[in-house]
Amino acid sequence: MAFEKVLTRNVGNPAVLRTRGYRDTGGYDALSKALRMAPEEVIEEVKRSGLRGRGGAGFPCGMKWSFVPRQSPQPKYIVCNADESEPGTFKDRLLMEFDPHQLLEGCVIAGWAVGANTTYIYIRGEYTKAASVLEEAVRDAYASGILGDSVLGTGFRHDIHVHRGAGAYICGEETGLLESLEGRLGQPRVKPPFPAVVGAFGCPTVINNVETLCCVPHIVQRGADWFKGIGPDERNTGPKLYAVSGHVERPGTYEHPIGITFQELLDGCGGMYQGRALKAVIPGGASAPMLGPEDREIPLDFDRLARAGSMLGSAAVIVMDETTCVVRATLRLARFFAHESCGQCTPCREGTNWMAKILARIESGKGTEADLDLLASVVPNVGGISLCALGDASQGPVKSMIAKFGEEIRDNLRHGRYPLPRRRIFELGAVA
Amino acid sequence: MPTVTIDDRIVEVPAGTNLIDAGQRVGVQIPHYCYHPRLSVVGQCRMCMVEIEGMPKLQAACSTQVVKDGMVVRTRTAAVVEAQRAVMEFLLINHPLDCPICDQAGECELQDYSFKHGQAFSRFRYEEKRTYPEKERIPLGPHVLLNMNRCIHCTRCVRFTEEVSGTGELGFFQRGAHKEIGVFPGKPLDNPLSTCVVDLCPVGALTSTRFRFAERVWYLDKRPSLCTGCDVGCNVTIEHRRGRVRRYKPRVNPEVNDHWMCDHGRTTPERYTELPRLAAPRARRGDETRPVGWREAIDAVTQRLRARSSDGTFAFLGSGFLSTEEAYLLSTLAEAVGSPHRAVWVDSGPPRRIPNPAGWLEGRDAAPNRRGAELAGLVPGPGGIDASELLVGAGAGRCSVLFVADSDFGRAAHDAKVVERLRAAQFLVVMGWADTPLARAADLALPVATHAERDGTFVNVAGRLQRFGAAFPPPTQVRDALSVLVELLARFRPEVAGWSVGEVFAEMARRRPAFSGHAWARIPATGSSLASAPEPTAAAQG
Numbered sequence: 001m002a003f004e005k006v007l008t009r010n011v012g013n014p015a016v017l018r019t020r021g022y023r024d025t026g027g028y029d030a031l032s033k034a035l036r037m038a039p040e041e042v043i044e045e046v047k048r049s050g051l052r053g054r055g056g057a058g059f060p061c062g063m064k065w066s067f068v069p070r071q072s073p074q075p076k077y078i079v080c081n082a083d084e085s086e087p088g089t090f091k092d093r094l095l096m097e098f099d100p101h102q103l104l105e106g107c108v109i110a111g112w113a114v115g116a117n118t119t120y121i122y123i124r125g126e127y128t129k130a131a132s133v134l135e136e137a138v139r140d141a142y143a144s145g146i147l148g149d150s151v152l153g154t155g156f157r158h159d160i161h162v163h164r165g166a167g168a169y170i171c172g173e174e175t176g177l178l179e180s181l182e183g184r185l186g187q188p189r190v191k192p193p194f195p196a197v198v199g200a201f202g203c204p205t206v207i208n209n210v211e212t213l214c215c216v217p218h219i220v221q222r223g224a225d226w227f228k229g230i231g232p233d234e235r236n237t238g239p240k241l242y243a244v245s246g247h248v249e250r251p252g253t254y255e256h257p258i259g260i261t262f263q264e265l266l267d268g269c270g271g272m273y274q275g276r277a278l279k280a281v282i283p284g285g286a287s288a289p290m291l292g293p294e295d296r297e298i299p300l301d302f303d304r305l306a307r308a309g310s311m312l313g314s315a316a317v318i319v320m321d322e323t324t325c326v327v328r329a330t331l332r333l334a335r336f337f338a339h340e341s342c343g344q345c346t347p348c349r350e351g352t353n354w355m356a357k358i359l360a361r362i363e364s365g366k367g368t369e370a371d372l373d374l375l376a377s378v379v380p381n382v383g384g385i386s387l388c389a390l391g392d393a394s395q396g397p398v399k400s401m402i403a404k405f406g407e408e409i410r411d412n413l414r415h416g417r418y419p420l421p422r423r424r425i426f427e428l429g430a431v432a
Numbered sequence: 433m434p435t436v437t438i439d440d441r442i443v444e445v446p447a448g449t450n451l452i453d454a455g456q457r458v459g460v461q462i463p464h465y466c467y468h469p470r471l472s473v474v475g476q477c478r479m480c481m482v483e484i485e486g487m488p489k490l491q492a493a494c495s496t497q498v499v500k501d502g503m504v505v506r507t508r509t510a511a512v513v514e515a516q517r518a519v520m521e522f523l524l525i526n527h528p529l530d531c532p533i534c535d536q537a538g539e540c541e542l543q544d545y546s547f548k549h550g551q552a553f554s555r556f557r558y559e560e561k562r563t564y565p566e567k568e569r570i571p572l573g574p575h576v577l578l579n580m581n582r583c584i585h586c587t588r589c590v591r592f593t594e595e596v597s598g599t600g601e602l603g604f605f606q607r608g609a610h611k612e613i614g615v616f617p618g619k620p621l622d623n624p625l626s627t628c629v630v631d632l633c634p635v636g637a638l639t640s641t642r643f644r645f646a647e648r649v650w651y652l653d654k655r656p657s658l659c660t661g662c663d664v665g666c667n668v669t670i671e672h673r674r675g676r677v678r679r680y681k682p683r684v685n686p687e688v689n690d691h692w693m694c695d696h697g698r699t700t701p702e703r704y705t706e707l708p709r710l711a712a713p714r715a716r717r718g719d720e721t722r723p724v725g726w727r728e729a730i731d732a733v734t735q736r737l738r739a740r741s742s743d744g745t746f747a748f749l750g751s752g753f754l755s756t757e758e759a760y761l762l763s764t765l766a767e768a769v770g771s772p773h774r775a776v777w778v779d780s781g782p783p784r785r786i787p788n789p790a791g792w793l794e795g796r797d798a799a800p801n802r803r804g805a806e807l808a809g810l811v812p813g814p815g816g817i818d819a820s821e822l823l824v825g826a827g828a829g830r831c832s833v834l835f836v837a838d839s840d841f842g843r844a845a846h847d848a849k850v851v852e853r854l855r856a857a858q859f860l861v862v863m864g865w866a867d868t869p870l871a872r873a874a875d876l877a878l879p880v881a882t883h884a885e886r887d888g889t890f891v892n893v894a895g896r897l898q899r900f901g902a903a904f905p906p907p908t909q910v911r912d913a914l915s916v917l918v919e920l921l922a923r924f925r926p927e928v929a930g931w932s933v934g935e936v937f938a939e940m941a942r943r944r945p946a947f948s949g950h951a952w953a954r955i956p957a958t959g960s961s962l963a964s965a966p967e968p969t970a971a972a973q974g
Contacts, residue, residue: 168607170607185604187604190473190474190475190492190495338608338609339607339608340607340608341607341608341609342607342608342611343585343606343607343608343609343610343611344474344476344585344587344611345475345476345477345478346476346477346478346479346519346522346523346584346585347478347518347519347522349522349585349608349609349611350522350523350525350526350609351522352608352609353526353562353608353609354522354525354556354559357559358559361558361559366558374555378555381514381515381518381521381522384489384490384515385478385481385489385490385515385518385519386478387475387476387478387492
């Protein structure tokens with residue numbers, strides 16, 4: 001059965017940038033349906049759909065919504081995490097730039113479900129185009145009575161604010177995001193309390209990824225059973241965007257049913273670049289441990305990737321071919337984490353830097369096998385005891401580099417092969 | 433209240449108690465850097481990791497609260513020990529390890545925990561340490577210097593300025609390994625409590641401009657005492673080496689100064705080196721002065737006080753620096769010679785504010801014990817001359833004996849005009865530690881102990897009776913004021929001879945209602961509240 005695109009169905013249709021055009025495709029029907037349902041019913045439907053968070057952690061969305069205390073006298077907030085800054089990830093950008101109203105619809109439905117009258121869309125600072133598209137869409141939605149004091153004339157009030165970040169990876173961590181949103185330094189908070197209870201401005205808050213919220217209107221409109229029908233099992237459901245980059249013929253964002261294998265995904269991108277051999281693949285963004293060529297047939301979903309020692313994360317698939325120096329690739333990622341560590345907690349602040357320094361020594365040819373052993377013993381200390389998930393994330397690439405390519409690196413070290421020759425990644429075509 | 437098991441010890445704690453505090457109750461020390469009981473919990477240093485039954489990962493003890501029965505915590509498992517070792521290793525890889533020239537050495541938590549939880553060798557080789565060039569001695573304000581290379585990024589100082597002093601001068605800037613502490617441009621760290629950040633700093637990143645390089649801390653002897661800077665009565669520890677006071681550090685008392693003290697209070701011991709010291713009893717005849725022995729000096733005062741001159745009165749002027757017991761003896765001496773002329777003089781100072789859990793305590797006197805002295809009886813009797821008549825008016829001219837107890841009782845003791853007025857008395861006795869213009873003008877100058885050399889009590893602005901003790905003995909020839917006054921009083925009331933401070937206090941408790949029910953030996957380390965401390969009289973304000 002051919003998979004019919006869901007989230008990206010409107011991509012390439014400029015009409016949907018306007019409220020009217022979006023409505024012509026059936027947009028906002030889900031919202032008006034949701035507003036006729038009781039909030040609890042909406043939550044129940046999303047719960048039943050099995051929708052899991054698309055931002056990285058894969059937490060069940062409906063359950064997250066149900067944690068918000070209904071009876072709390074405080075205002076409640078929806079925060080849309082659009083701070084897409086995991087290296088390799090560019091799926092949310094596509095959704096925001098090409099179908100902004102789909103996201104707005106998801107936000108308002110979420111607001112109805114948990115009783116929130118305000119949504120903040122915290123968008124990555126570098127996403128200037130997406131931000132202006134969204135801002136324009138929000139203006140248009142206000143003008144069309146979708147947003148404001150009475151959503152679709154029902155008397156339910158909902159406002160949406162687009163808030164641009166200032167360029168920090170850590171602000172994609174949900175509590176770091178909240179700090180930044182509140183105007184403070186973007187540093188993660190101690191948890192518990194979790195944002196569902198004490199979130200933005202001290203009030204109960206639901207934080208969802210862009211893609212997660214974009215799934216919501218479809219679940220409401222077509223039902224949880226339809227959503228569950230996509231994907232391999234009850235715990236991995238729905239359509240999924242895969243952002244493919246690296247040594248493939250046609251990099252880009254691809255929508256597939258969740259749980260297709262890496263090989264299927266690769267085939268959809270036209271295969272490896274120039275038919276070269278696969279060396280390594282990062283299946284879920286920079287923090288996901290690398291997989292090797294032997295893992296081609298692993299289905300790309302939450303549970304099977306976790307079982308294989310990696311994770312679906314943001315489903316940013318970074319493909320590296322045989323010309324890649326894995327130490328150099330890992331060093332690049334380690335430097336990213338060291339640069340983006342907020343610096344609050346000891347293991348992450350000091351550990352990410354130390355890992356990068358040791359990797360740099362190995363990569364530059366000044367390292368020995370003892371350095372690889374040292375690295376292996378430092379890595380487990382960086383995560384596990386850090387304040388937020390960034391410390392844990394920084395372990396992924398390094399740990400997997402040692403696990404998957406340790407013997408090869410040792411061999412290279414023994415024979416003094418580092419630094420490996422730098423090859424031009426892509427051959428430049430003839431310029432006419 | 434829920435119970436929690438920590439290392440096989442069971443303790444009942446109020447719900448919401450964190451594991452570091454709970455551990456402390458049963459003698460389990462959980463190492464920590466960023467946690468401080470009076471600051472918000474940020475869980476940054478990751479030193480306080482513990483194992484909790486039923487949780488897959490180690491948890492930070494500071495941010496884990498006991499909410500319901502049955503939590504089982506272990507603080508010395510292999511995983512915890514490894515986590516502590518790892519955190520110590522991380523903290524030290526970029527630390528300069530300049531302990532030999534660091535002021536904090538000897539009282540540094542990085543040193544202590546290295547010894548206890550760290551390892552004796554470094555695995556950080558070849559690479560360069562992260563440093564903060566040009567940031568080795570940055571004056572953050574008048575009292576505090578920052579060496580960023582030593583900082584472990586615990587942010588206690590930042591949280592102090594945000595949450596306790598409420599001034600918010602400090603910020604946490606940059607990101608990752610380059611994260612740094614600093615002030616905002618043009619906004620120095622100059623709040624009145626600024627030196628508290630030096631006490632809070634677990635390492636040598638923040639040092640005090642006053643104490644810097646003054647003394648290695650392991651040479652300091654320490655004795656609990658009270659600050660004399662104002663009438664808040666901050667609890668302090670006097671730290672000295674062989675009788676040279678090097679610094680005052682706040683001593684925790686949640687009822688008064690909590691964990692804090694002000695910068696002004698820290699400067700008060702400097703007075704003992706700024707002013708010349710009275711070294712031996714000194715008598716004057718005309719313009720000539722000569723040293724005399726103590727017996728001769730006390731004889732001379734006794735003789736004057738016995739000679740009941742018909743046209744002169746005996747007046748006794750005390751200060752707010754007297755201990756309550758000294759003030760009591762002085763007032764009793766006045767009673768013994770039948771004089772109603774008893775007074776205490778205190779300069780009013782700029783307000784000194786100290787936060788404690790109940791709010792802010794504000795002191796307005798420039799001396800610690802005006803209330804205690806008044807409650808002990810140092811107030812004019814019927815028809816008595818009050819302090820301003822002596823200092824501002826011509827009261828001294830009517831005195832055959834004017835006994836001033838405290839040569840450094842206030843600004844007036846250094847004011848030539850006031851000294852001239854007091855000099856009008858026929859016989860001027862000045863007792864005190866400092867050789868001030870007033871002491872030099874006296875017919876008889878009696879050298880007594882400084883605050884750090886005597887025992888006694890003060891009564892603070894909130895009516896709290898607090899005890900202090902001698903940190904070291906006074907120099908030869910100098911006696912503590914209490915024993916001098918006891919000896920003098922014994923000439924009129926022989927039963928007083930040889931009384932200790934406790935015996936003086938006991939009589940005071942019998943004869944002065946404010947102290948009734950209190951006993952010297954039973955005053956707790958944090959003081960006790962006098963049930964009804966009357967508001968001070970406005971007349972005594974300078």
